[in-house]
Amino acid sequence: MEYKYARRMSEIKASEIRELLKLTEKPEVISFAGGLPAPELFPIEEIRAVNNYVLDRCGEQALQYTTTEGWQPLRKWIAERMNTQLGTSFCDENIMITHGSQQALDLSGKVFLDEGDVVLCESPTYLAAISAFKAYGCRFVEIDTDDEGMIPASLEKALKEYPAAKLIYIIPNFQNPTGKTWSLERRKQAAELSAKYRVAVIEDNPYGELRYEGDFLPSVKSFDRSGSVICTGTFSKIFCPGYRIGWIAGDAEVIRKYVLVKQGADLQCNTIAQIVISAYLEQYDIDAHIDKIREVYRRRRDTAIEAITRYFPSDTLFTRPEGGLFLWVELNEAINTTELLERCIAENVAFVPGYSFFPNKCRLNTLRINFSNTPEEKIEEGLARIGHVLKQAGFQ
């Protein structure tokens, strides 16, 4: 049958890149493409113990339906953690558990976006945020972004030019895909502009805990006096992604709206996953666990930086992120990284071409490297392979 799809489906297409990257699932390929954490660091033994503890103590509750808002002790822990780490002042009422922080983005689209509305975003920005918001028929306006974050003058210009703007979407810590971190001053300015123009900010923070050097910075939310900033977070990068537990945090009024749309979307998150994570946080030292992750990822980042310096052409520009999972590479303007990817796949090495991260503009000579999911010796070898392909193509 010829299905009568919704209009949005003409915008939601299978990504060519995703098809290309399916070729990289063979074990001989060194892939810098995904955004996967290192599975060898998952606390499997602890999770096993906590699972048994939860099933023994409250198995019936853990396997039954629960509230849409989510498991109260977990929401309380998240509020307190954010208050300590990010300078917010949340309590459990400000938190709703989501199915990964990806769902927090999808529900943000549902709560705020009508067809034709404008989302202001960094340039480049997170690929799957583009997909999430696009499903609501929005347009994207990319704000000029430098090493300290969105440039306030550009943001203000866009806010004036697009009064239909509904959301400002930002990732201030170790941004995906660039690895860049916003300065303190820019955080303050973003909060001020959001309040002045009454446009909500979605402050996405999946990587904030993974800082390898420098000081932790307060969130944009910590400078928010009007309630316009809404935050997301996730256990995917500090615990494990398989449980799909993230959250959305904001003023109680707006969180009540998220609860209403989540009821229609999927009723609630996995009950046992929420209780297991909550019990883990009670019984184990998550800070010690995060320290372990930081140490491994810091070494992997350093290895990636050294290898790019050594093997890539001398005119290569790249970021040196203070944390997170990614670094961003800008090659000679003559290079199209999608063509480069095809050649690299033939040499059993993969990355994501940068163009996927620009909703409108196109920077064909950029690419994203994930360093969290590959052991150091393979990082060295994989980047050397890319360097070799570049050299063969005549770039030194």
Add this chain to the structure above:
Amino acid sequence: MEYKYARRMSEIKASEIRELLKLTEKPEVISFAGGLPAPELFPIEEIRAVNNYVLDRCGEQALQYTTTEGWQPLRKWIAERMNTQLGTSFCDENIMITHGSQQALDLSGKVFLDEGDVVLCESPTYLAAISAFKAYGCRFVEIDTDDEGMIPASLEKALKEYPAAKLIYIIPNFQNPTGKTWSLERRKQAAELSAKYRVAVIEDNPYGELRYEGDFLPSVKSFDRSGSVICTGTFSKIFCPGYRIGWIAGDAEVIRKYVLVKQGADLQCNTIAQIVISAYLEQYDIDAHIDKIREVYRRRRDTAIEAITRYFPSDTLFTRPEGGLFLWVELNEAINTTELLERCIAENVAFVPGYSFFPNKCRLNTLRINFSNTPEEKIEEGLARIGHVLKQAGFQ
């Protein structure tokens, strides 16, 4: 701040009933309101063993990201189960795992519905399907429904009258809220009309396995030659709802569209939940487990029917469902069941007033009784309390 919400938010409101029912969470209340399975039947010991088995064998994989489509062995099991039980001819490519079957409804809205589109549904129909679809700005047209399902002449009339109709939403087995089951003939006719007018059917089947008497009937999908019927299913009622694992099944082409929208919505379902359920199905006898559930629920249904016969006014009409979790009561037309609920809550007994299940029409004298979540002696006592309130109000 005054948030600039999407237009749809003016339609998505907190339900008064939900607020009223919050008062019923006290242990002294006998509640027939929820749609909860009996937690004392959850296979907790088996889940404990399977969890440990999975974490020991493939812990890293179980806690890592996986594909949007879902765990292949689980999708294969579902396809084979549906083929045996429902007369379909699916393989793993026809199945995508969803976050409960509620997400299958939400994603159906996303794939098919533009603002102003029409959804044809039974009258009454599942409350949370109304919420899921309403988020996409659709209108509902209720099709006249009798004891055998939607009346084909009414369905065809609506299909002619509303060429913008995009979906026909039905629950042919032990419908929520009425407990009614469609006849074989009506199933065939629905498939034919769907093909003739090229309008997709969402055949929702959360309760189909829970039959207490009579023969299992083939699905509407089994009569579908054009690919217009899309099916949902769930482990919530035959295993446990806490894991939030359901599915959507249909032609490979349409399932690929669901995969695209799920990528933006939440990337994927809980990995370990999928692998644990899959391992359970391999290692244990789910049919024996479902038989145990059937036996308990059958007795509860019988107790509910006897109690309504004994304690409710003599002019009460009610359904005698052959399976599922609910029965439907129609009281004297002078009775408003929302007012009745308030009086009943004062007597520590609760139900859902019927009007919530009608997207447009209003039948104020109806109510839904859930019998799966309450032990027999409490079913008897709770229904006697409702009968007593009715008697006090002058209805014999």
